[in-house]
Amino acid sequence: MENEHRNHDNAIDKTLAALKSAAPPDGMEARILQRLQQQPAPAAPFCWRDLLTGSALAAAWWRGALSGAAAAMLLVGALLLAQHTLRTKQPAVSQLAPARSLTPVALPVTASAPASAGCPTHAQIHRAWVGSDASFAPSHPAPILPLTAEERALARLARTADPKLLAALSPETQARVDAQEADNYNKFFAPPPAPPQPADNPLPTNMQPPAPQQGEQI
Amino acid sequence: MDAIGEQSLQWFAAERVEAGPDLAALVHDYSGLLYRVALSLVRNPVEAEDVVQDVFLRVLQRQPELAAIVDLRPWLVRIAWNLALDRRRRVRPQQMDEAFAEALVSADLPADQALDEAARIRQVLGAIERLPGKEREALLLSAMDELTSAEIAAVLGRSESSVRSLLFRARAHLRQRLED
Numbered sequence: 001m002e003n004e005h006r007n008h009d010n011a012i013d014k015t016l017a018a019l020k021s022a023a024p025p026d027g028m029e030a031r032i033l034q035r036l037q038q039q040p041a042p043a044a045p046f047c048w049r050d051l052l053t054g055s056a057l058a059a060a061w062w063r064g065a066l067s068g069a070a071a072a073m074l075l076v077g078a079l080l081l082a083q084h085t086l087r088t089k090q091p092a093v094s095q096l097a098p099a100r101s102l103t104p105v106a107l108p109v110t111a112s113a114p115a116s117a118g119c120p121t122h123a124q125i126h127r128a129w130v131g132s133d134a135s136f137a138p139s140h141p142a143p144i145l146p147l148t149a150e151e152r153a154l155a156r157l158a159r160t161a162d163p164k165l166l167a168a169l170s171p172e173t174q175a176r177v178d179a180q181e182a183d184n185y186n187k188f189f190a191p192p193p194a195p196p197q198p199a200d201n202p203l204p205t206n207m208q209p210p211a212p213q214q215g216e217q218i
Numbered sequence: 219m220d221a222i223g224e225q226s227l228q229w230f231a232a233e234r235v236e237a238g239p240d241l242a243a244l245v246h247d248y249s250g251l252l253y254r255v256a257l258s259l260v261r262n263p264v265e266a267e268d269v270v271q272d273v274f275l276r277v278l279q280r281q282p283e284l285a286a287i288v289d290l291r292p293w294l295v296r297i298a299w300n301l302a303l304d305r306r307r308r309v310r311p312q313q314m315d316e317a318f319a320e321a322l323v324s325a326d327l328p329a330d331q332a333l334d335e336a337a338r339i340r341q342v343l344g345a346i347e348r349l350p351g352k353e354r355e356a357l358l359l360s361a362m363d364e365l366t367s368a369e370i371a372a373v374l375g376r377s378e379s380s381v382r383s384l385l386f387r388a389r390a391h392l393r394q395r396l397e398d
Contacts, residue, residue: 011339015342016357019257019322019358020362024250025263028270029246032270033242033245035275036241039278
């Protein structure tokens, strides 16, 4: 048994030793070097970056700088967005100011205009428009005005009230209801009918005492 | 070394090496070890040489970073190991066992002994192939004398004690399989 174990161990050791002692084929180094020589040179690292400091430190510096620049850009973007939002919430100046005409003013034609004087340049057009009332023209649609108290009450009523109640808001319905109420009132409080005037025979016929019969003695 | 090799060595020494270790010196120092590491996995000399070549191509691509690598040997072995594992999925090492075992037998032995030896090596190689993956890898790397257990641990991404445990279990399992 021990012999068998030893034989197996020997076999394992021999195999591992054979693996360990395997020699590379002849000329392998030369072939590898030749292959490497045919390869294009690797991309050069950022020399200007490494000029600042050592490569590791420079990489850290650049990471920091890029992160800072990105953060600054985000901050500026957020500020601009906030400013734009505030502007749109405030009433436009043009709404407060009286309405002005949007017609452009006549373009000034100077003597020193270029050869194509008949055709104003872009700069001239821009200057004319900036100086005119067009600059005060509303650039955004007018914001929606807030509801009045009555409008708010109506809106709330429309959302929550009973349909019958809503129908009563119609003038015709309201008039009809008022008329009916007045009619009821009048009916209820109407003066009682006048009592009948006493006549010659006030009692009805059936209430009249029977006529004395002939020969009856009273 | 032939003329091409000499020329290549001069070229690398003169032009290509700007910083860090000399690539030609790396090829000279480590190609043998990397070849054996690759051969133990792929069991085919041609495939193993291709793996070594690929390793140095990778090194060339990352040459600017070489100066920052503290310990080159485990780094190179790890590259070779991973490339050989990739290649092993394409080739079937078991098919190479017969020729490989014959190549491993010493040429000095008489023919009949050489045949016995080759058969025994083939049997051991088959048993190694049936070992669990991590045990097999630890055992094959331990066959390279140049690698310490710390370097094997670095290549396999395990602790040293774990590597020692894997080696112990691998030998026990291997012995057991050879007895079956």
